[in-house]
Amino acid sequence: LQNVQVVSHRLSEHSKANVEAADAAGLDFKALTDYLQRRDISARLDAVMDAGKRTVQLVDNMLTFSQNDNSSMVDNNLADLIDKSVELAAGNFSLKRKFDFRSINIQREYDEKLPLIKCNPMQIQQVFFNILLNGAYAMEEKLQKVRAGNGDCSYQPCFVLRTKYEDRRARIELEDNGIGMDDSMTKRLFEPFYTTKKVGDGTGLGLSICYFIVTENHRGSMQVESRPNIGSRFVLEFPQHGV
Secondary structure (H helix, E strand, O other): OHHHHHHHHHOOOOOHHHHHHHHHOOOOHHHHHHHHHHOOHHHHHHHHHHHHHHHHHHHHHHHHHOOOOHHHOEEEOHHHHHHHHHHHHHHHHHHHOOOOHHHOEEEEEOOOOOOOEEEOHHHHHHHHHHHHHHHHHHHHHHHHHHHHHHOOOOOOOEEEEEEEEEOOEEEEEEEEOOOOOOHHHHHHOOOOOOOOOOOOOOOOOHHHHHHHHHHHHOOOEEEEEEEOOOEEEEEEEEEOOOO
16 A cells, blocks of 8 residues: 555645756646546546455455454344444434335344354344345335336335244344345355445445454354335344354
């Protein structure tokens, strides 16, 4: 990243040292600048910088979440963590979008027999939070599509939140009825930097980190089931006593 910054600086026409070096070499700096613009050199360098910064962020997050602090693994009620994440998502999403998260119908199907599960509550809450935000984006997109199609919107955005307990494992299902995804999207969904959102709306880091938290830190599993224009369902499983 430092080298890219140096290259960008030395191609700048606003640097006196660059202009002097160009003159000494018999180079028309204005012609060079025109060439760089025509060939999108600056944009390419910016893309390298952006990718590098995102990689730094990803590695930093994974290092943070990979610290196996046994004291952070405590017994938790997963249904409570889901509900807290809903509250956080509602406040975060509604402040940034015209689409009001609180207009989403939320159905809760919680298993009363689900015992306390040993986990890191902050990390698991972040997982739920990211999935809920992605679901809200998907439902907002579908709502816009329906309105653009016929002007009469009978579509009601809806989350179905489920908890189940079987074979000494907790199963969490977070389901939305949003725009959905095809098979090619679902296969790549947990890859770092892959995003289905518009430019500026997502970095592609959230779900890759969630997958890392669930599978590596908690020895659980995470998968997604989705159908275009029907919706998506994220399925997470955790062992009762953690790692």
